[in-house]
Every structure is written in structure tokens, then in C-alpha cells.
Amino acid sequence: MSESTTAPTGDHALKVKHRAMWALGDYPAVATEVIPELGPILVSACEVGPGDRVLDVGAGSGNAAIPAALTGATVVASDLTPELFDAGRRDADAAGTTLTWQEADAEALPFDDASFDVAFSCVGIMFAPHHQPSADELVRVTRPGGRIGLLSWTPAGFIGRMFAIMKPYAPPPPPGAQPPPLWGDESHVRSLLGERVTDVQARTANLRVERFATGEEFRDFFKAAYGPTIAVYRAIAGEPDRVAALDRELAELGRSYDLGGGAMDWEYLLLTARRAG
Template structure:
């Protein structure tokens, strides 16, 4: 699905997305719940000193900061610059130097072939128009360069969480595709097409042990995770439905509890080279 032709509608949609991700405290989620994912992606992409790296939908730098610590020349780009202050603090604490730039994943402000590595860690999957975002990932990667993606799978915990929230959420805008589709290998293959080679696909899990109870998980996401906050705001005048969602999210976490307050969240790791 390509981006809409109506510039005003697209600007309105992007403003909504920016506002949603500025809700709560996504940098806390990245740092406290899934800190391991960024280094996994950087390692999979083979980031080397001196490489020109773009982290698309970088958030607060979960992958961009490890790439910079590996010696790369990194730009962390995101539609929501409100996330950058937390990233800058973390980078300073760790001694990482990188640039932070506002950038729409569907219209990246960079030249064709500008980067050796183009990556995204559970980020670009949330751009509403998947084909437009995929086209941009390929465009700004140099021929022979690496594209690397980590995305939540539809079958994994976060994919199922979005399925649980869907009946309570506002209708998606026309033309928008569900984020967890990026965790479907066939979908990613269609998006990238024959413009990439040496494609490697692997399902893996990240251990999440930040929560002691299912209710603690639910309340943390209600307070910190933009998409969950937005769904509850949609139910502001429907307390009975909000209570239903409370129980549904807690039950989801109960089912995935490994028995000691830990969960394994599945993701899809994709690496590929842009065709020469």
C-alpha cells in the first residue's frame, strides 16, 4: 500500500502518529523492557567502525546508540523528536556520539544510496503505509549495503496484544496496514521484492522479566506505551469497555507468563543486501 495522494490527509495522519508516540514514556519501555533488541540488530547488521548508518524510526536510540558505540557514523531519525532528549541523555551517559534528526519513515530526507546500513528496531513497522516505508529503506541504502529489521510478529505477544486492543481502538485511517504484518516473512518479501539479495530471516524471542504480575504489565503499558494509552483515551467515556480491556490485557499476560513473572516476546529478524 503506497502513501495517500492527499498531502493534507497525510500531514494530519503523521501529526496523529507523532502525538501518539509522544504519549507516556516510550524511552522507558525501550530501556527497561526491551533493551536487548537494539544490540541484537546492530550485531546482525555487522555494523563496523566508520560505517554510515541510518536508524529509521529510531525512537530514543535503542539500536542507534549501540551502533554509534560500535564506531559507526549514525543518524537516529524519527517522526517524533520528543523522544530524542531521553536518547541524548543515554548516549551521553554511555559516551556515544550520533546525530538526532526528525525524519518520516515514508519520506526520508536523505539522498539515494547515502547509507551503508539502514536498520529499524520495532520502529518502521509502525509507519502506516508499509510499501512507502519499504521503498524508502531500499532507496537510501547504497547498492551492496545492508538493510536490517526487527519487527514484532503477529503470533507473538505484542502482535496478539494489538489484536486484543483492536476492537477498542479508533478505526485505522484509510490505507493503513497493521504494524505486526512486518513480522510476517512473506509480507516483508513482497515489500522488498527483487531489490534485495542475501535475505536472512530468523524468528527469535526477547526475555521480558520487568513485571512481577500480569496487572503490573497492563498498568505499565497503560501509563507508558503510546498505542495503549491512545486506545484507553478512545474509551474515556466508556468505563465498562475500559474495564473489559483491563481484564483482556491482564489475561494475555497471564497466558504468556513462564511461571516466574517472565515472558518471551517473539520477533522477526530480517537482514538483506540491496541489490547491486
């Protein structure tokens, strides 16, 4: 959920496609019903507080931006898909806080250098197709000494495995696009940020998800609400055998993670750093 149509001309069609994909279904329901704990975890790790200028890249409907605003920070929630902002505004109003919502491209952010004390992304920037430009922009808009925070699904965790399952059913990615779960690989993120950051701290942890009683319930929810899953099913809609096969694989994935009582653990990487200089 990042990027925007202000990107370079060669990427325009790809950006439009990504924006449309994240507008499918009901991502705000995913944010509020499935992963609500992730935003506060990232906000706490970045030590966001009153007076901080904060940028959330790939903010979606604000599952990290709103908790940041509740600390007294001044927050900009940026995303490729402004269709998600209406739900975010409603959630912010209900929480009793305000923030700025701005359509923006993770790979070409419309903000000045060193504009923010904190720049972070909660399972958002990882879906920008080109990783290095996104990392470059994240560093650029953070002031020297400012904090950078990234919370991303790992390749080996539940969501990483879900994307691996869907890959054979999806159209080939465009040249140069990189897999989102690579942002959950510590060495990959360290290489993206390079020597421009210091005080890097990284750890993997699990989000306990208790939203789905069965693997089939997980599959059906994601088929209805999660843009990437919806897009894959649309790509194979005319092939009933492949639809049935993907149905089976996703339901089995859900069952394989069942800890009993409908609980699952979804692994993520939490990485924080400070901009050098």
C-alpha cells in the same frame, strides 16, 4: 515511531496524530526497561562496525542507534517524534558516544539516494501506516551492496496479540493504513522489498522479558508508558464497561505468557538483506 510532518498533504493529519501518540507516556522507559536487548541484536545482525554510515528509521530514543554508534559507526537516528530525542541524547552521553538526531518520515526520508552503508529499524518502521512507501525509502537510501535490517514484532507473538486485543476498542484505522505486526510476517516483508535486495536471511526468536511480575503489572505499565495503549484507553475513557473489559483482557494476556517468576517470551522477526545492484 517513524514518519514526520513533511509527508504529503493528504497524510498530514495522520502523521501529526502518530507523532502525538508516540509522545504520550514514556516510550524511553519501554526501550530501556523492557526491550534493551533488541537494539544490540539488530546491530550485530547487520554487522555494523567502524566507519559505517548508519541510518536508524523509527529510532525512538536510540535503543538501536546508540549501540550502533558505540561500534564506531557514524549514525543518524531518525524518528517522527523528536520529543523522544532528549532521552536519547542523555543515554548517548551516558554511554560515551555521539550521533545525529533528525526528525524524519519513514515514508519520505530526507536523505539522498544510497547515502548509508546500513539502514535498519528496531520495532520502529513497522508503525509507519503505509508499508510499501516505507520499504521503498529504506531501500532507496541504502547504497548498492549495503545492509538492510528489520526487527519487528510478529502477528502471533505477544505484542501482535496485544494489538489484536486492542483493535476492537480503538477507532477504525484510516483508509490504506496497514497493521504494524505485518512487518513480523516474513512473506510480507519479502514482498515489500522484492527483487531490490539479495542475501535475505530471516528468523523468528523470542525476547525474554522479566520486567513484570504479574499480568496486571504489565497492563498498568503499558497503560502509563506505551503510546498506542494510552491512545486506545483515551478513546474509550467515557465507557467504563469497555475500559474494564480491556483491563481484563490485557491482564489475562500477560498471565497467559507467564513462564514463572515473571518471565515472558515475546516473539520477533529478524530479517537482514543486502541492497542489490
